[in-house]
Amino acid sequence: MRPFAYATPPDAREAVLAVAERPDASFLAGGTNIVDHLRLGVATPGLLVDVTALTSAEIEDLPDGGLRIGAAVRNSDLAADHRVRARYPVLAQALPSGASGQLRNMATTGGNPLQRTRCVYFQDVTTPCNKREPGSGCAAIGGATRNHAILGASEHCIATHPSDMAVALAALDAQVQVLGPDGDRTIPFTDLHTLPGSTPEHDTVLGHGDLITAIDVPALPLATRSRYRKVRDRASYAFALVSVAACLDVADGEVHDVRIALGGVAHKPWRAHRAEEALRGAPATDESYRAAAEAALTDALPQEGFDGGNAFKIPLLTGTLVSTLRELAGEETRT
Amino acid sequence: MTATLEPRAIGRDLARRDGAAKVRGTAVYADETPVADPLFCRIVQATVARGRVTEVDTADAAALDGVVTVLTSTDAERLASTDDAELAVLQGTEVGFRGQIVAAVLAETDEVAREAVDLVRVTYAAEEHDARLAADRDDLYTPESVNPTYPPDTHEGDMAAAMAEAPMTLEATYTTPMHHNNPMEPHATTALWDASGAGHLTLWDSTQGVHPVRQTVTQIFALEPEQVRVICPFVGGGFGSKGTPHANVIMAALAARAVPGRPVRFALTRQQMFSLAGYRTPTIQRMQLAAERDGRLRGIAIDVVEQTSRIKEFAEQTGVPTRNMYAASNRRTTHRLAALDVPVPSWMRAPGECPGMFGPEVAMDELAAALGIDPVELRIRNEPEVDPETGKPFSSRNLVACLREGAERFGWAGRDHRPGVRLEDGWWVGTGVAASVYPTMRMPKSTATVTYDAGRFVGRIGAADLGTGAWTVLPQITADALGVPVEDVDVLIGDTDHPEASVAGGSSGTTTWGSALVEAVREFRDKYGDHPHDGDAASGSVNPNAAEEDYAMSAFGAQFAEVRVHADTGEVRVPRLHGVFAAGRIVNPRLARSQFLGGMTMGLGMALHEQSLLDPRTGHVVNHDLAEYHVPANADVDDLQAHWIDEDDPYVNAMGSKGIGEIGIVGTAAAVANAAWHATGVRVRDLPVTLDRVLPAR
Ligand SMILES: Cc1cc2nc3c(=O)[nH]c(=O)nc-3n(C[C@H](O)[C@H](O)[C@H](O)COP(=O)(O)OP(=O)(O)OC[C@H]3O[C@@H](n4cnc5c(N)ncnc54)[C@H](O)[C@@H]3O)c2cc1C
């Protein structure tokens, strides 16, 4: 752990400039991830710019019936919001399935999607890791891979993104409001995170100094019938082995519309477009759900590992998706 | 036979005497001992699993403001004894395992020490290491003895013939993974050498035994016992990992030696505990059962393969419980070790019994299923009349009573024994049972004094309370020995200034220290009668138990689990876990229940979660924190119950008590694995029972 400077600029713009100016500067929000990384030596910033007081801590209604969630809104407050619970159950369920009560009281809307992978080698500075130290190699390949990716990985990195909230936001077509050194912009949430490719040091498309100011969730009537299902190695307080965020609209025994995103399988929250396509217009049956899972997993490549590897994620994800969609269809009231 | 005390305070549901201080946060632990102007120690650990340190560049670290000194094997003081390689801290350049201490920093603040260790650059000549345990290695060896002093192998009758001839045989291999103790309070020490140069050392150490720590430290630093004081009023858990001093204690003393007169604090981080504080070896257990059609065992055998560290041997006695659990005239138990380039294994709650009752108790379940016999009944049919190993009668053995009482409470009767046939709301449901056992141990050495002062009796003994309740239970015993109200008695523990006490290990504390206190009281009453004067004092020591010549002594138990396995995902839940134990007289029901429930919860973790992932490529545990090394969360623990049957055992000790700290973890994992089979039809022989292991079948 190294000494670092701590700054609380007067506003968001100043914060962005303060970080943009210094290559070794980082934003600090709830600190539940970055402070661990300071302790572990995974992150060694020279300057921490605290942004919790500089972005909104409010959840506002958008004219289209959606919500704008300020970056400083705590995970626990977001989960408890009655509008979120009514309009986006999938998000209201994803949030409390993550971390613990204490952590969620600290964790923020801006920080959560930007938390870094839980790959044990990434968190251990005595092992090589391309994400932490580009070019040093990937210790996870051939190591402990139970928690690693089956989709979209590369020979440089097989890490998964650990956030639950982000999986729900990917299913909901959320939009990310960003304030950068060059001004404002909006990024579709599904484009925020990147695949590792040959640059696993980047988790997202954000540049240095880009600040998330809010996340917009558009109106999506379909989402009132939605669900987040997380499967993990203990009953609570563990990261997902796999997770499914799904919104389902069934009419006359047929899938009318659907949104699916998968967690625990890739370097980013995985929007399962292929599965959605396979389902639209298909009968709302286990066979269709199974076929959808198959479509989503066409390119799945499991990892071997001394811990048994992660091939189990393929049947696990299939089972989880089928059971989530079946339950959602069971809740279905529309005829 | 000893005359058991008439229980007045014994058996009472008294609250923990140290409870309020702990809840209020005023109980002082080793690392927060109030001392003036402490320095802080942090360590650099080897990043190779085998080889030599060729250079330690300390220049940048030493130059850092606030750094007092950087210790390496070149400049650290030579220790008087380096016989124990685990404790020979900074005594050479050889690296025996990844994570070994190769340098240390002493600084004015913990933050500076932490920064400085990152600046120490160590160069190694790495050698090829070997950290892969397998049963088919060609270099397995037989240890001279297994922990603590059991013979490694036993042969009774002709097991091979039994396997060849019995109408029903079963042969299977079971494994338990590497486990780490992970007490909440990390290993921590505050160390102070006196400034005068007289060589007096005070250690405030988080330990399961202040006197054992003193003994080790006096040997290593060539000191007289009077020169060392070890103090430890409270311990935030140990589970065996603080039973023998590890390298951290020596590190703290060595660091403080460099700055006489200034206290030094040294605490391991959670990650460091995975390489420096002991662990339970992974075990590979090949089981053989030879049975009659009615389930009676003709033979039982366990062949164990496990690991130790190349630099120091620790041989877990995994096969030992099979020696006296069930009646079978043909028996074989063997232990083979692989000496690997890995951290040094050590005690973890119920060494031997805990892993060693997994294979046998799942094998018994498999046998019951193969024969179509109720698994409870199968165990009852194999109940021995006398200890199968020694031929001695048991001082008391109530396994059958525990099985019956447990079956009754759990609602076992009428169980449909077929596996994989109960689907409720999308979950496969099953039930399972397994037996528990733990030997009743008494340590050879412990002394106590009793003093009378101003209407109160004060006992003194260097015992340890690692959360088990010794602060509360020892006064109960002393009060009954004296025949006075427990409110009039204090017993002071946790300090080498008190008379010498044995380690809090082997569930022997209450037996050993309680016996010493009872002896001290006897001495006291002999000398001063019923009307003592202020200042009257007497001392007494634990005696060997003559009854051990004639009787085998163990506690027994039975655990019943209900398991649900999600039909789509394989998630495993344990909605019910009920244990019934027969462990002599229960000195304090409230504290005993905590011990049993704590053991069972840890057993639940062993069943479903715990697994240290030692990467064979690097030789270190990669899931070395509590986010990745899972122990049960609250949500995993549902209807958990511990019960006991009243057991009147006049042979064990004056209290009539048996040890209860460890038995709760024994058998739990087997009960859960057996229930998971009953739920799904999938037999999991390798712990933990994770969802991927039960998922493929359905
Ligand atoms: C033991 C444990 C268990 C956990 N379990 C789970 C779990 O099961 N599921 C789950 O989803 N999460 C889990 N978490 C992670 C937790 O949800 C995240 O740590 C948290 O959401 C991060 O939010 P924060 O505000 O604390 O971020 P910080 O730690 O403050 O920041 C994280 C990163 O985001 C950057 N950042 C923060 N705010 C902004 C912003 N507005 N704009 C740009 N960059 C920003 C920071 O620079 C930093 O790089 C767990 C964490 C722990 C410690």
Ligand code: SF4
């Ligand atoms: S998987 Fe990615 S994060 Fe993990 S070690 Fe490899 S490069 Fe690093």
